[in-house]
Amino acid sequence: MIIRNIHNAFTIVMSRGFKIVCDPWISDGIFDGGWGKFPSVENIEKYLDDTTHCFISHIHEDHFDLDAIKLLDKDVKFLIPNIYPNHVIKNTIKELGFNNIEMLEVDISYEIEKDLFFDVIPINLSVLYRPFLLSSL
Numbered sequence: 001m002i003i004r005n006i007h008n009a010f011t012i013v014m015s016r017g018f019k020i021v022c023d024p025w026i027s028d029g030i031f032d033g034g035w036g037k038f039p040s041v042e043n044i045e046k047y048l049d050d051t052t053h054c055f056i057s058h059i060h061e062d063h064f065d066l067d068a069i070k071l072l073d074k075d076v077k078f079l080i081p082n083i084y085p086n087h088v089i090k091n092t093i094k095e096l097g098f099n100n101i102e103m104l105e106v107d108i109s110y111e112i113e114k115d116l117f118f119d120v121i122p123i124n125l126s127v128l129y130r131p132f133l134l135s136s137l
Contacts, residue, residue: 024068
């Protein structure tokens with residue numbers, strides 16, 4: 001298994017002929033021009049070649065980049081956590097002509113291919129921020 005972080009959350013996992021692209025982000029100037037990739041990544045589109053699966057964690061532009069999605073083959077299998085408002089992701093990629101979409105419940109292990117498992121593990125932000133909140137009282 002090979003795991004490669006391209007930048008931010010854009011990560012590639014390769015195992016036994018499968019290539020899972022997670023939260024692909026290739027566009028500069030997202031969030032009204034306020035965000036870009038730094039340092040820049042040369043020929044970033046090449047990391048989308050031969051993708052078999054695409055995981056999109058949530059709807060923010062640095063995780064759900066339509067420019068990246070449009071470069072994927074129409075037979076790519078999308079894996080999307082079934083949390084609000086991720087139904088918007090599902091509807092948007094369906095409108096782009098993708099049909100192999102699986103909405104994943106959290107805390108359940110899915111066998112996405114034979115002996116290849118994928119889990120969505122939610123993060124509880126209130127636990128992360130509790131020390132800060134307590135210390136600021």
